[in-house]
Amino acid sequence: MQLFAGSPNAVALRDLEGRVVACNAAFERMFGPLGSRGAGSEKRWLRDLLRPCPGFEEQAERVWSGDAAFQGVEVCWRAVNGRTVETCASQFSIAMVDGRRFSWCIFVDISDRKQAERMLQDAETKYRSIFVNAVEGIFQTTPDGRYLDVNPSLARIYGFASPQEMIRAFRDIKTQLYVDPLRRDEFVRIMDQDHEVWDFVSEIYKKDGTRIWISENARAVYDDRGNIAYFEGTVVDITRRKLAEEALETQRELFTQLFANSPQAIVLTDMDRNVINANQAFEQLFGFRAEDIRGFSIRGFIVPEELMADTETFRAAVVSGNSMQAETHRRHKDGRLIPVSMIGFPLMVRGAIQGVVFIYQDISERKAFEEQITHQAFHDGLTGLPNRSLFAERLARAVERGKRRTDYHYAVIMVDLDKFKTVNDTLGHQAGDDLLIEVGRRLSGCVRSMDTVARLGGDEFALILEELASEDEALTIVRRIEETLHQPLVLPAGEVRPEASIGVVMHSGEYAQAEDILRDADIAMYRAKELRCGNMLFDRSMRLELQESMNLESELRLAVEKGGLNVHYQPIVRVDGGGLEGFEALVRWNHPSMGQVPPSRFIPLAEETGLILPLGRFVIQEACRQLASWRDELPGGAELSMSVNVSCLQFLRDNIVEYVAGVLRDLDLNPEVLKLEITESVLMHDPAHTARELQRLKDLGVRIAIDDFGTGYSSLSYLQQLPIDHLKIDRSFISGTEQAEGNLHIVNSIISLARALGISVVAEGVEREEQLTSLRDLRCDNAQGFMFSRPLDAEGAAEYILRCSGRTGK
Secondary structure, eight states, rough: OOHHOOOOEEEEETTTBBBEEEOHHHHHHHHGGGGGOOOOOGGGGHHHOOETTTHHHHHHHHHHHHHOOOOEEEEEEOOHHHHOEEEEEEEEEEEEEEEEEEEEEEEEEEEHHHHHHHHHHHHHHHHHHHHHHHEEEEEEEEESSOEEEEOOOHHHHTTTTTHHHHHHSSOHHHTTTTTHHHHHHHHHHHHHHEEEEEEEEEEEOTSSSSSSEEEEEEEEEETTTTTTTEEEEEEEEOOOHHHHHHHHHHHHHHHHHHHHHOSSSEEEEETTEEEEEHHHHHHHOOOHHHHHHBBBTTTHHHHOOGGGGHHHHHHHHTTTTTEEEEEEEOOOTTTTTEEEEEEEEEEEETTTTEEEEEEEEEEEEHHHHHHHHHHHHBBBBTTTTHHHHHHHHHHHHHHHHHHHHHTTOEEHHHHHHEEEHHHHHOOHHHHHHHHHHHHHHHHHHHHHHHSSEEEEETTTEEEOSSSOOHHHHHHHHHHHHHHHTOOOOOTTTTTOOOOOEEEEEOOOOOSSHHHHHHHHHHHHHHHHHHHTEEEOOHHHHHHHHHHHHHHHHHHHHHHHHHEEEEEEEEEEETTTTEEEEEEEEEEEEEEETEEEEOHHHHHHHHHHHTTTTHHHHHHHHHHHHHHHHHHHTTTTGGGGGGEEOOOOHHHSSSSSHHHHHHHHHHHOOGGGGEEEEEHHHHHHHHHHHHHHHHHHHHHTEEEEEEEEESSSOHHHHHHHOOOEEEEEOOGGTTTTTTTTTHHHHHHHHHHHOOOOOOOOEOOOOSHHHHHHHHHHTTTOOOSSSSSTTTOOOHHHHHHHHHHHTOOOOO
């Protein structure tokens, strides 16, 4: 009974019907006082005393039945105070007492054990969850290189579908896993020495043979005898990190090489302007060693004092986050200034500006080249003088200065060499170049240092004389220029005596633009050239005349295009008998406002502007058309001829033979009735070409006359070689009153010459009877002049033809 009463386990004695006969104190401590169950002592049934927790009803039924022995039945009961008690119940029978049979029912409290088991199970569950679900790979390996266990992450990292597949696949980690098998040996060596490894980085093979980088952390686990049982640890795929590190290392190496080997000077400075580092190119460019300036402000070494403010402005822009570029100068160690191109940008470290990077490039050669290009752009390559662009710029400044200062006077001089083309053509272009160089030198020697001498192009020079005291001072310089230029120049090709035409314009308030004063200087120069007077001071009348000439040119062009010209006809008569030989066609211009414009005014203008070509075609066409009409319609018209003047330009540029042939063909006109009159000057321009064209006209049947004969430079050889049919004696030998006797001898000589060559003669300008008598005595063939008739319009000429034939037009 002492054992029953003192047992630490709950013990109940019950009969075969399940009534509790007795229970010990431990029973009541475990399940609560029996009296609290609400049943009388005579009816204390075990089923009423012990109530199972949900889920343990089946186990409780075995305990309640009490009719058989059992052992180790685990049941969780609800105690009286509401707490749960986990027990391990056992029952066995005892001997009969008074014919009754009893059983001991023993309950061992296993609550603490079960709680420990549950905690262990929870820990195991958590461990397995971590093991299975960990992002890192987890492994256990034997020291000889086999996997004991791996988690799914490690299998996935190594390219396997499951941990089991991976464990089966590896027989020797050293040779199968590591790209470099010696890494496994190093792993084991560290384990033996330190019992753990940290961030053990290796390159390994995945299942498919690709390579990745891993980092391992592991420790050695020992058995009871102190031997290593296995290794356990984690694996992280660091391929991306490794590639990033390699890329970063590559960038670092590239930057290091770029910094060290860059041909551009580079210096790194901190936020206090102190030098962090400088490369070799910096040392070579500025002469300072990096080790000598490291830690010191860069300004004190290479920035000139006068550029300190600009440098600070530049740096302030950079440290505010901007990249900047500029061209400036920096000082070498020896004190000289070097032109450099400078780039500055922020030195960023972890997203924050920690300093400034300066890059310098020596641009000395480029600057020298730019200066050379600039000089070439504004200076003449032959003479070295300022060219037109620079001259225009300086003249513009002079004009502006004249507007601001009433005491400022200047002059512009235009110089054009005379007969420069002749020097080129006769002595060669090198002689021409030598002449231009010498003229530039002489002009420069005639002026002061403040003045400008420029070559505008070709043989044209221009000067600006500044700060003049008077007009006389400018004219004195002009005379000096004339005298200097006229001095002979001995060239390798021969001696040349330069001559020039000079135009001078004095500053006046009317000039607002440089172009205006340069234009007027040009006008004055051309007037000097026309008048062969050396130099000419510009006045406004010259510009007005030029303007009138330009207006006249425009109106003449319009008259040619719109049919504003007409043709008059002056009769040519036979000296012997007075019969009508034909007419000379003379173009006339009846201006709408100016009336009849003299041919002496508009014909030279037409030749100068090229309008003589369409004008000449018009006269040929109209004269031939009119002649064809007279020959068909008027009595006496069938024997008439028509003389038409042809200019030099028509012979050289207008395909005159083809044009004349076309006109004659279209009008069905006999070529022999057309006489083309050329002046002696035509023979002087490209004689070979002129001879060919004259012969082609002759072959066509057209007759050729030399107009104004005796006033030009023709030689007898021309008359012998060219197909000439007629000579027209200039009117100055016929109508001139001075030296009349001498003129008569000249006329006689011309007629005799013509007779000897088989050429007929026409005398122009016959105005009086005695002149006609003299021509008749000299046996001149034909004559024309006011004595017979002034030039007539087409209608008047028709009347004249009718009168000569003995009829009138009425």
